[in-house]
Amino acid sequence: MKIKTIKVYQVDLPLHEGQYNWSGGKSVQTFDSTVVLIETDEGLSGIGESCPLGPVYLPSYAAGVRTGIKELAPQLIGDDPTQVSVMSRKMDALLKGHPYVKSAIDVACWDILGKSAGRPVVxxxxxxxxxxxxxxxxxxxxxxxxxxxxxxxxxxxxxxxxxxxxxxxxxxxxxxxxxxxxxxxxxxxxxxxxxxxxxxxxxxxxxxxxxxxxxxxxxxxxxxxxxxxxxxxxxxxxxxxxxxxxxxxxxxxxxxxxxxxxxxxxxxxxxxxxxxxxxxxxxxxxxxxxxxxxxxxxxxxxxxxxxxxxxxxxxxxxxxxxxxxxxxxxxxxxxxxxxxxxxxxxxxxxxxxxxxxxxxxxxxxxx
The missing domain is CATH 3.20.20.120 (Enolase-like C-terminal domain)
Incomplete structure (x- = not known):
């Protein structure tokens, strides 16, 4: 099985309560989430999502997810997504640090692995x-x-x-x-x-x-x-x-x-x-x-x-x-x-x- 296409989506996620507040006066009203869809040459697909808690919580930010994926994704086309550990090591070799960038891709690979095995990820x-x-x-x-x-x-x-x-x-x-x-x-x-x-x-x-x-x-x-x-x-x-x-x-x-x-x-x-x-x-x-x-x-x-x-x-x-x-x-x-x-x-x-x-x-x- 090989990765044929990687699609990336940006989605806004508003909060039911309108705003979320934590230490230091930090707050978020709408979360900027990135969704990844990986399609394979065997017809199976997998999805993942990465959503930083704004740009001031951890060393991560929403636009950074998509910028990092732009760096990684072209180099993953043709790889076997069911080899999750191999994929994880390759992403680390291609992009030092920035784990939040890799997460949505990794989760999408687990989704495909489960579907190919006929088993839930759990x-x-x-x-x-x-x-x-x-x-x-x-x-x-x-x-x-x-x-x-x-x-x-x-x-x-x-x-x-x-x-x-x-x-x-x-x-x-x-x-x-x-x-x-x-x-x-x-x-x-x-x-x-x-x-x-x-x-x-x-x-x-x-x-x-x-x-x-x-x-x-x-x-x-x-x-x-x-x-x-x-x-x-x-x-x-x-x-x-x-x-x-x-x-x-x-x-x-x-x-x-x-x-x-x-x-x-x-x-x-x-x-x-x-x-x-x-x-x-x-x-x-x-x-x-x-x-x-x-x-x-x-x-x-x-x-x-x-x-x-x-x-x-x-x-x-x-x-x-x-x-x-x-x-x-x-x-x-x-x-x-x-x-x-x-x-x-x-x-x-x-x-x-x-x-x-x-x-x-x-x-x-x-x-």
Whole structure:
């Protein structure tokens, strides 16, 4: 099997809530997502999606996805997309760094691999573990009482895990964490996610002030060294996210005992091929995992569902359904939340079908 054509689409994904806010005054109203369609000489096709969280969250930006694909795609024509590890290594050889550029291509190759094998991607990633995957809801940064009210609303929809966007003024963040924890059940999970937003002294103030609460602390500071210092200052369960951007960084963090849990963002690592590798390294070590991505629609949500549902349930902290945040459907048969949980599709490949009118005409075609 050989790649015959690669088509690239640009899609805007507006938010149901109108705006998403996180640390440092950062916000996004509409997400700029890139969809990739790979067609083969045997009639099979695969889709992938990459959607950075704006240009100021990670070293990635929406137009950069398409610029990078323009560099890669012509050199992948004629290759076998079912050789996912070979394809991943070739992309690394052709373009140093920029993993978020490679992710949509990698996921599309997994979609083709699953279809060619007649198996859902979840089976190829290790097998479906459990009936469903528990989801978290990200709570955009606002006043404490507004955030608590939104948590109550989402709890009524079935969510039992909440990722609270903090990383602002430490006194206000302490109020936010207390206000939300006070109205949750003891079995509910609360993650205070600073998204690198606190200075070291502020992070230590916050973790001290909430030390008696049942709450996870996620990525308090920008640098790994600062986060490690906060980790040594608290007994609360500790999550790393933004700093975990490569296998080498994973190995360093494991050696330093720097975290109890890790957020695996598929596009930050370069796609399902490398995300699976990181997951399979961390699981035997007892590290809990949140399986997610930077953002996206139906295609990203499907890839998350397959990786999350194939992750051992004992290691699975939570996951997310980004397609429930946005107003624009990209694919039919995409996974949907049911009472705070979702399942990986059971059809071959990603198990979803691109809606042509949803993506419009391609902005680039390579053949």
């Amino acid at each position: 089976s190829l990633l290790g097998g479906r573990d459990g009936e469903a995957v528990r989801l978290y809801r990200a709570i955009s940064q606002e006043d404490p009482e507004i955030m608590a009210r939104k948590v109550k609303g989402y709890k009524d929809e079935g969510y039992t895990c909440f990722q609270l966007k903090v990383g602002g003024d430490p006194d206000t963040d302490i109020e936010r964490i207390h206000a939300v924890r006070d109205m949750l059940d003891s079995s509910d999970v609360l993650v205070a996610d600073a998204n690198t937003g606190w200075k070291l002294h502020a992070a230590k103030r916050v973790v001290s002030a909430v030390r008696k609460l049942d709450v996870y602390i996620e990525q308090p500071c920008e640098t790994y060294e600062e986060c490690l210092s906060v980790r040594e200052h608290t007994d609360l369960p500790f999550v790393l996210d933004e700093n975990i951007d490569s296998l080498e960084m994973v190995l360093r963090a494991v050696a330093d005992r720097a975290m109890d849990a890790v957020n695996i963002k598929i596009s930050k690592l370069g796609g399902l091929t490398k995300a699976r590798l990181v997951r399979d390294l961390l699981c035997p070590l007892g590290i809990a995992l949140t399986i997610e991505d930077t953002w996206g629609g139906d295609i990203v949500t499907a890839s998350i569902a397959h990786l999350a549902h194939s992750t051992p349930s004992g290691n699975r902290l939570t996951s997310t359904d980004f397609n429930s945040y946005v107003t624009h459907d990209l694919a039919e048969n995409a996974p949907r939340r049911v009472d705070g949980f979702m399942q990986a599709p059971g059809r071959p490949g990603l198990g979803i079908d691109l809606i042509p009118e949803a993506v419009g005409e391609p902005v680039m075609v390579f053949s």
